[in-house]
Amino acid sequence: MKRVVITGQGVLSPIGNNIDDYYKNLINGVSGVDYITKFDASSMKVKIAGEIKDFKPEDVLTRREIRRSDIVTQYAMVTADEAIKGSELDLENEDSDRIGVIVATGIGGANTWEQQHQVLLNESGDRVSPFFVPMMIINSVSAYVSIKFGLKGPNFSIVSACASSGHAIADAYNQIILDNADVMICGGSEAAITKLCFSGFIALQALSTRNDVPQKASRPFDADRDGFIMAEGAGMLVLESYEHAKKRGANILAEIIGYGYNGDAYHITAPVETGDGAAKCMELAVKRSKKKMEDVQYINAHGTSTKLNDQMETKAIKTAFNDHADNLLISSTKSMTGHLLGATSAIEAIATILAIKNGIVPPTINQEKKDPECDLNYVPNEAIKKDIDFALSNSFGFGGHNVCLAFSKFNG
Amino acid sequence: MSKVFEFVKTLLVENMQIDESKINMDANIIEDLGADSLDIMDIVNDIEKEFNVTIPQDQYENLRTVGDVVNFVEDKLGK
Structure with a gap:
């Protein structure tokens, strides 16, 4: 069977607009959560989020590309650019039919939806932009990445709420295993901090209301957690067959050796409380990786900072790992980034790969x-130096979509 | 040059990053300036809004050059 390696990464997150800044802030425990600037949230119950700061699309995109794309697509193109540059792929001389794109988003072009709906209400249907549909449809993120870089391999988008980009990465891995492509650009993007989307999450009572100290609001597994922090950004990976990477002398960051995915079949927003779905999902990922549960050293948790998720995920880890659960290092980097919804799995895959590559586990x-129901080692507050050979990254989406990605050190 | 021409030129420069020196009355919007059908609809949308005119969809195929667009709008405006 083919092996699949990671040779490039790109990120836009509330704690850094490139891999170096993201990594530095991850291991230093810096929060990217702050007051909302994108719209007037002063009268709203929640006034805080993890926004992208100082985004400069013009560094990578033409004015025409910016005008014709929603910001969610701009995030995707900009992170794809960083990932491709980092991989040192020479696109001019590659077989473009063998390079595919699977980029996910949970919500799609929400900003465009809302702007154009205002045009409809305030002006008329005749004034709705011809770019409205191509800008808001979810698959635009994959389409524009392929158009910008001329990539003609498998191309589609995946939607599974907060598990979306995990499914994108797992399915990109499959495309290489199935020999549909040699290289896949994959990940996720989200830009849904809009008044309407935000109001919807407030209505669900899913968000933290800790408005007085934004940087302390995302506190996964802590007893005083009260909801998640909505965030935005994108994460992109270059996956590549080992043969292809070796042939061109690529710098290999880590290897993706498996994944698990399944469904809870339980509820449209709540996870199944026993954690059985999530437990099974982690077991599937380890089994596909041909490893033992005891081989897992680190889990980048879904860890949203909601009461329900963090208890459920703790139970799931105990169910899946039995006594080994106590040996695991588990961290939720959402404590720093907030929850990037459809992009979260991708930026957390990157956090996991960086932990493996650098031997430092983010806190x-x-x-x-302490919450008595959450009593595992969550790497509290300080990063830990530890050589990591095998790690998992969990993501669970509204609707009971579970995905677990399995990464290992590249050992030649 | 006319107000309509100046407006169309600004749209082409600002929205599509077209080199200003290429824009003249004879320039074919698709072939010479690299626009596509979506750009044309977008430009029409902005022109309609700016000058409060309607350009029917069945006219689009007659609007090949910058001059075609400018003349169509000026005729509508009764100049």
Whole structure:
């Protein structure tokens, strides 16, 4: 069977607009959560989020590309650019039919939807932009990445709420295993901090209302957690067959050796409380990786900072790992980034790969008060130096979509 | 040059990053300036809004050059 390696990464996150800044802030425990600037949230119950700061699409995109794409697509193109540059792929001399794109988003072009709906209400249907549909449809993220870079391999988008980009990465891995492509650009993007989307999440009572200290609001597994922090950004990976990477002398960051995915078949927003779905999903990922549960050293948790998720995920880890659960390092980097919804799995895959590559496990910040129901080692507040050979990254989406990605050190 | 021409030129420069020196009354919007059908609809949308005129869809195929667009709008405006 083919082996699949990671040779490039790109990120836009509330704690950094490139891999170096993202990594530095991850291991230093820096929060990217702050007051919302994108719209006037002063009268809203929640006033905080993880926004992208100082985004300069013109560094990578032409004015025409910017005008014709939603910001969610711009995030995708900009991170794809960083990932491709980092991989040192020479696109001019590659077989473009063998390079595919699977980029996910949970929500799609929400900004465009809302702007054009205003045009419809305030002006008329005749004034709706011809770019409205191509800008808001979810698959635009994959389409524009392929158009910008001329990539003609397998191309589609995946939607599974907060598991979306995990499914994108797992399915990109499949495309290479199935020999549909040699290289896949994959990941996710999200830009849904709009008044309407935000109001919807507030209505669900899913968000933290800790408005007084934004940097302390995302506190996964802590006893005083009260909801997640909505965030935005994108994460992109270059996956490549080992033969292809070796042939061109690529710098290999890590290897993806398996994944698990399944469904809870339980509820449209709540995870199944026993954690059985998530537990099974982690077991599937380890089994596909041809490893033992005891081989897992680190889990980048879904860890949203909601009451329900963090208890459920703790139970799931105990169910899946039994006694080995106590040996695991588990961190939720959402404590720093907030929850990037459809892009979250991709930026957390990157955090996991960076932990493997550098031998430093990022912390879960804001660990102040222990929750008796959450009693595993969440790497509280400080990063830990540890050589990691095998790690998992969990993501669970509204609707009971579970995905677990399995990464290992590249050992030649 | 006319107000309509100046407006169309600004749209082409600002929205599509077309080199200003290429824009003249004879320039074919698709072939010479690299626009596509979506750009044309977008430009029409902005022109309609700016000058409060309607350009029917069945006219689009007659609007090949910058001059075609400018003349169509000026005729509508009764100049």
